[in-house]
Amino acid sequence: MAAKIIIRAGGSMRAGPERDMVDDYINRANLLARQTGFLSVEEQAVDVRSCKSREEETQKLFDSIPNSALCFALDERGKAFASRQMAKTLSQARDEGQAEIYLVIGAAEGFEPSAIPASARKWALGPQTWPHKLVRVMIAEQTYRALSILAGTPYHRD
Template sequence: MKIQFWSVGKKHETYVNAGIEDFTHRISKYYPVQWTIIPVPKNAGMLSDMDLKKKEGETILEWLEQGDYLVALDERGKMLSSEGLAKLVQTRANESTKKLVFLIGGAYGIDAAVLKRANFTWSLSDLVFPHQLVRLILAEQVYRACTIIRNEKYHHS
């Protein structure tokens, strides 16, 4: 199984880049992993919030392949414990999912059509975080899930 992190927006900011790279490297010891930064449409400033979200959604839906398991990060999603995330990852691996995609939407969230396509909608917290920090938290939590699956020392319950 391959793990992919997709995020709409700019490349990683320097203040989170080292952490993202570190956790991504750690994950790669368990699964092939890759980040894809989905660029904001060129005419974004001329679009309404809804039109921008829709255009981003169209790009995401074009990039997804039929068998991809999509986890959309959205504040209205279901919360998981670290163990719950580990179970989700392990279940996907057990069911021979080829690609597990974690999606962080753009500034205005994720388009309804993408949320409808999502296999699971996940909320990290009741708190709202900057997208850059969500990338770091996501990478760390997926790494933590990998260590839980392998019963390694990183996670202390």
């Protein structure tokens, strides 16, 4: 069974250089998706403007994700993955029949730690604090990089 990779983020991104970069990396990733055994790579923006707290934002981001999906919360308290490790994790999930893989980015203030589902794996991009828009760019790029590793393209260099 082929898996779908979904980058899910709180809030929307307006036109601008970061939006262009996210779109470019998702388009590139989709060119590799089928040949690496994935259905597609897509982005989902979740409107969190009506939420009154960080906890409510976190719950809204995770609420509609199926329990059967593999879910990664991009969280500074998570584990850092090297690019090859991310590629291996995605391919293992695909090989185990995972239908959907979610990479969830919190809203501007991040996640409320107590509201992150226990089943979600926490993934950190390192010890730094990153602007929300750049996290979206970085996750889109890392998804493309992981698929390029699986496809054997020369994009990634160790």
